[in-house]
Amino acid sequence: MDAARARPLSLQLFYRAPSYLIYHREVNAPLASVGRVDTFAIGGELEVHRLGFGAMRITGRGIWGPPDDPDEARRLLRRVVELGIDLIDTADSYGPEVSENLIAEALRPYPDNLVIATKGGLRRTGPGQWPRDARPERLKECCEGSLRRLKLDQIPLYQLHAPDPKVPYEDSVGALKELQDEGKIRHVGVSNVSVAQLEQARAIVEVASVQNRYNVADRDSEDVLEVCESLGIGFIPWFPLATGRLAEPAGPLDRIAREHDATPAQIALAWLLARSSMMLPIPGTSSIEHLEEDLAATRIELSLSEVEEIGRARQG
Numbered sequence: 001m002d003a004a005r006a007r008p009l010s011l012q013l014f015y016r017a018p019s020y021l022i023y024h025r026e027v028n029a030p031l032a033s034v035g036r037v038d039t040f041a042i043g044g045e046l047e048v049h050r051l052g053f054g055a056m057r058i059t060g061r062g063i064w065g066p067p068d069d070p071d072e073a074r075r076l077l078r079r080v081v082e083l084g085i086d087l088i089d090t091a092d093s094y095g096p097e098v099s100e101n102l103i104a105e106a107l108r109p110y111p112d113n114l115v116i117a118t119k120g121g122l123r124r125t126g127p128g129q130w131p132r133d134a135r136p137e138r139l140k141e142c143c144e145g146s147l148r149r150l151k152l153d154q155i156p157l158y159q160l161h162a163p164d165p166k167v168p169y170e171d172s173v174g175a176l177k178e179l180q181d182e183g184k185i186r187h188v189g190v191s192n193v194s195v196a197q198l199e200q201a202r203a204i205v206e207v208a209s210v211q212n213r214y215n216v217a218d219r220d221s222e223d224v225l226e227v228c229e230s231l232g233i234g235f236i237p238w239f240p241l242a243t244g245r246l247a248e249p250a251g252p253l254d255r256i257a258r259e260h261d262a263t264p265a266q267i268a269l270a271w272l273l274a275r276s277s278m279m280l281p282i283p284g285t286s287s288i289e290h291l292e293e294d295l296a297a298t299r300i301e302l303s304l305s306e307v308e309e310i311g312r313a314r315q316g
């Protein structure tokens with residue numbers, strides 16, 4: 001092992017809970033590994049590193065059909081696991097079915113520590129089309145399909161992809177509770193929810209995670225994140241690499257990125273990790289090179305003032 005790889009590295013993460021506290025942890029990990037990131041226990045028991053992988057982009061264009069090179073997608077998934085990432089997010093609707101099938105083909109037998117988080121509740125009617133369908137009977141079919149494709153007896157984290165305006169939300173969540181009672185789901189997550197919908201879900205089932213769009217440029221779900229922080233619920237921000245106008249020349253992300261010899265997207269990811277100890281970003285890519293670049297964001301030590309500056313910044 002070369003000297004650089006053997007060198008102990010220290011990681012300083014700053015997060016707000018409720019005021020800025022400083023979390024410091026020594027790690028000694030190879031450079032290309034998720035090992036330097038701290039962990040979060042989903043549902044209080046499934047411990048994962050706080051940087052996961054989003055498996056939506058391993059499908060065809062418009063998240064429709066197979067990828068151009070399925071062998072490369074399988075290599076990418078194996079690299080995800082080799083790098084120590086132990087949370088993979090997918091959905092029956094990615095492809096549809098393509099992402100889940102590739103995960104099973106590439107990764108079985110699954111490592112013991114791997115947490116596969118899948119979702120149900122959307123239909124696919126064509127590239128880029130995602131009509132909602134969260135009727136209880138349909139969710140049960142979705143879950144059975146995911147169990148079959150992933151070749152699992154139980155799905156570690158099953159998420160309701162989105163509320164369906166045609167179905168009372170409590171009916172959709174109730175279906176997931178029944179699946180959990182039957183042992184088909186270990187933990188239940190919700191996605192694309194408001195605070196009120198999260199409360200509705202929590203009245204029916206123990207909610208282990210929330211997956212909403214959240215990134216440096218889009219903090220619409222700040223209120224939902226704050227509820228998750230106060231209750232110890234994992235918050236999975238989707239579209240985590242978006243930077244919007246904050247990355248424009250002379251914008252805060254651009255300047256901080258140059259100071260760290262990093263890209264604005266890496267700073268965006270480092271900020272999410274620093275923002276909350278409940279935050280579980282799942283950057284997605286179809287490329288091993290991009291995966292490794294995304295992972296390198298975990299090496300970035302943002303100062304408290306940088307975390308606060310980005311925290312104050314909003315897309316103009």
Ligand SMILES: NC(=O)c1ccc[n+]([C@@H]2O[C@H](COP(=O)([O-])OP(=O)(O)OC[C@H]3O[C@@H](n4cnc5c(N)ncnc54)[C@H](OP(=O)(O)O)[C@@H]3O)[C@@H](O)[C@H]2O)c1
Nearest residue numbers: 054055056089191238239240241242283284285286290293
């Ligand atoms: N719950 C929901 O409703 C919902 C909605 C959307 C997504 N998700 C989940 O969230 C995950 C992440 O969301 P997302 O894929 O929309 O957003 P993202 O991870 O923020 O961005 C993915 C995009 O960034 C590109 N990218 C990744 N790393 C890069 C790098 N190092 N350099 C340049 N480009 C890079 C990817 O293209 P390349 O493939 O070329 O790298 C892809 O176009 C998805 O995989 C999925 O699991 C959930």
